[in-house]
Amino acid sequence: MSNSSSIRHFLLLALADTWQLQLLHFCLFLGISLAALLGNSLIISAVACGHHLHxxxxxxxxxxxxxxxxxxxxxxxxxxxxxxxxxxxxxxxGCAAQVFMFVFFISAEYFLLTVMCYDRYVSICKPLHYGTLLGSRACAHMAAAAWASGFINALLQTANTFSLPLCQGNSLGQFFCEVPQILKLSCSLSKIRELGIISVVSFLAFGCFVFIVFSYVQIFRAVLRIPSEQGGHKAFSTCLPHLAVVFLFVSTGTFAYLKPPSMSSPSLDLALSVLYSVVPPALNPLIYSLRNQELKAAVWTLITGRFRKH
Structure with a gap:
């Protein structure tokens, strides 16, 4: 039996047993991470530099x-x-820092997706009040609230997780430090506090999900009442990418955390963790760029402008 004071490091899940497969996983992760870095950096640069995208x-x-x-x-x-x-x-x-940063960014992303849903709802269902409800100050406040909520959630989750005594060794069944995997190492009687915080966070996450579903019901009802086919197509083109990102994020994350224990296996857990933690950051830029002509034009202008300078 060991406790958290005697643990100086954790053992992460090995991605493969042979050097050749490990090198293959390295190349796959390198390709996905480079795609995510390129796609998201282009979006950030295009929005920051394109005045018509403000x-x-x-x-x-x-x-x-x-x-x-x-x-x-x-x-x-x-x-x-x-x-x-x-x-x-x-x-x-390093494990504590990784837990904090991952929960922080994932939580902030989920709250931002909820705020973006509200943006789509106002623009389609209440277009006359869009400037009032979503002015620059209101947008800054909502974005700050999303980041602050993610920070508070990460702080609470990390502090409570690493204050628990660990009695089941130091081997984690995941390729990165994750709260559920660390909870498996803690003493059974000491999990109540952490499970209580997880329940509160799950309730808030479910509330955001209900808000997203309700908003999209109202959005689709409003779109179906638009007489112009071009107007309906434009509304769908702005909503479908966001809905696809929400579905990818929520479905993979929910299944990874709430799947039955009978379905749990190291290979399945690894595949699901990659699906909800690695794949969405690489796919989100592509999803948002496919149907958004303004964004595609801004990205293309940014790329061609850079090439012309060189």
Whole structure:
């Protein structure tokens, strides 16, 4: 039996048993992370430099790109390092920092997706009040609230998780430090406080999900009443990318955390963790750019402008 005071490092899940497979995982993670870095950096640069993109929708999209960059940079570099150097260790302090940063960025992203849903609702269902309800100050306050909520959630989760005595060793069944995996190492009687905080956070997350569903019901009802086919197409083109990102984020994360124990296995847990922590940051820029002509034009102008300068 060991306690948290005697643990100086954790053992992460090895991605493969052979060097060749570890190198393959390294290359896959490198490709995905480079795609995420390129896509999100282009969106951030295009929105920041394109004066015609200084609207509420693109302001929130810029913040979403920042959370995607933060989340993938929190987990993937350490996994790539472990694969390349054939190790699975992470220090106790490094694990705590990784938990805090990952929960912070993931929580902020979920709250930003909720705020972006409100932006779509106001623009379609209450267009005459859009300037009043979503002015520059209101957008700044909502974005700040999303980031602050993510910070508070991460602080509470990290402080409570690492204050628990760990009695089940130091091996984590995941390629990065994750709260549920650390809870499996704690004493059974000491989990009540952490489970209480998780229940409160889950309730808030469910409330955001209900708000998103209710908003989109109202949005689709309003879109179906638009007489112009072009107007309905434009409304759908701005809503469908956001809805696709929400579905990808919520479905993979929910299944990863709430799947039945009978379905749990190291390979399935690894695949699900990659789906909700690594794949969305790489796909989100592509999803948002496919149907948004303004964003595509701004990104193309940014790229061609840079090439012309060189």
């Amino acid at each position: 609207s509420a929708m693109f302001f929130f999209l810029l913040n979403l790109a920042l959370t995607d960059l933060g989340s993938i940079l929190t987990t993937v570099p350490k996994a790539m390092h472990n694969s390349l150097w054939d190790t699975t260790t992470i220090s106790y302090t």
